Amino acid sequence: MSTGTHNHQRYINLLLKKYVDHQISPSRDAALQRHLEDCPDCRLQRTRLLAGQRALDNMPRLKPSRSFEKELFLKLGIPGAAAPAPPRHARFSGPRLRLLAAAVPLLFVSFILVRGHLAIPEPDRFHDDSATRSVQPTASRATPLEKAVTTNLRALLREKGRPASRASGRVRMDTERTRVRRVLRIPAAPRKEHKKAETSRGKSRPTPSVDRVSKTARKDGPARGLTFRAEKRQPATRKAEDERRRHPSPAATRKKAPATKSGTRDLKKQDGDKRRTKRAPTSRPRPTANQAPDEGHRREKQKKQNDVLLRTRPSKKMEEQKPSSQRNKRLADSTGKRGGGPRPGFAQQQQQQPATAKKSQERPDMARRRTSASRKKAKHKGESARRVVRYYTVRRPRARIKLQLAPSEHSNLQPHLAELRKRLARYFPAGTRFRFQIMAPQEQKQNLREGDAQPSPTRPLSLPLLLWLLLELGVRVYLLLAIRSRRPANAALWSAGALLLGTLCLLLWALRRPEAA
């Protein structure tokens, strides 16, 4: 036992000599190996020894703080011995260098991806705007409008003895805001006159109020002014009839009659028109339900009255506002039967006022606006006249035409622009404003535009770039593993190699790009 223990101790010493001192003779080393094969305890000791030594090698080592040197030299009082800034290569060593090595390719790849593959192509307003189109006429994407411009331009130059086969035109359509001046004529406000008539007549007969008349006139549209004045005349006519019935003197009848006849004209103007007054019938009693004249005289009177009514025929709504008995009677007289049927008075009225009706039909919105404006103005100011100036902003089509031809031909084309404008006017919307710009043909831009039509603005992912991305990914993974397994030297080597390969791949890709394009 003691011999065994002694031998065991001897081999322990040999183990220490071998793995600590590294001073052991070959013969002792062979004897130790033989013993280790047979002795599990010694093998365990050897394992412990090796593990301990490895653990000692991997023991963390402290580093003095950054302020250590500064404090030390302040304590020592050594002037100028303060530590200078570390050298540049030391600033980017260790983890910083690894971080930088990882960040630079990532930034580079991001830049390439964003610029080349993932970026949305910059919108070309000249192309994308649906309202504006510009295509080289020589290219296949020329619009019919541009073809027409080119054809007319070349024809014009040919006629002027300056044929230019390469002349072309580019069209860009858009709109421009224009201020339009409108003068509105506002009819007089009838409120005071109605009141006067109403006062003189009394309230025995219902008459449409001013508001109702205005509203009716507005709804009727084209004939509203006419209707309004015809209705406006009625109280005066009735008043005259009443007067005549009470005091049947011929002079009085002569004075009041013209107002009845010229109901379609302005009241004041017609009152002063003596010529029409003379021609007016002397007596035109308005038929009422209470009256019972003899049949022949009644028919004659009704015929004359009908003539007047045909001239002063109000609109349908105004007609409806009159007393129903009177309206039915008049309708029956005009058509020969009672109720229904066409209304010749209205047709005749429209024939009498064709200009007003056409104007109102063309611009109903303007007419409505004018009526509203006139009503407001009359209401607020109480004036009868009315000329109002309105300004509107409208959008008008505009054509910007770039005429491309040789610089020597610019002066030849300049005097013929008006003629070209006339020729081109039929191709563009009515009221289009033309703006010509004479310029030299832009060969480079033409080529670019023609080239743009073929390739897509986004580049395809090329194989070298893909390989490089895969390589970068693999190397980064390896770097992480290498750093974890504490082999920074290998990590730095692989990082540098990856950078070099990536640069080469990108260089190859960049050199091949023009060929691919």
Next chain:
Amino acid sequence: MGLQLSDEAIVRRIQEGDTAMFRVLVQRYSTCLLNYIHRLSGNKTDAEDLLQDVFVRVFNHLGTYDSKRPFRPWVYKVTTNLCYDFLKKRKSDLSLDQALSAGDDPGDASLMDLIPDEQYDPEKLAMRREFRAALEERIETLPHKQKEVFVLFHFEHFAYKEIADTLAVPIGTVKSRLHNACKRVFLDWEGGLPA
């Protein structure tokens, strides 16, 4: 500047009046002396203060230094003596438990401790940390003479001759102290081994 000069040449220039060259010496020895102090004292927080005291003492005693002798053992000898003084001062306060707790301070573990050698395995990592803690504990419990030889040999990678010069003992004494220290640290113990 001065990076290619030997320690002795730098000391000579300092002795001649070029005190700025002392910065080179500080940069060369600050890390290794700090770890040496840390191993000897077992206290990380006091290690930097001790290191500052070491450099102050070296600078003040450079005049007495014989430039014909190697500088490194001399610096370590100064450091060892200072650590002795420090440990003597705090001997009453520094118990083994405190030293161990200082060693178990998680702040002492660096990131490299947490990174396994080949593969991340929590069980293996825990085992390795346990083994390392036990190893440090054994180093701490070594007799001081064995400890300084052990630290100089295993951590500072001194040769026997340098250790002998540093400690002013014969080489045979160094070998025997190292042998005993290794035996106590590596072999004579119970417990598992890291995989």
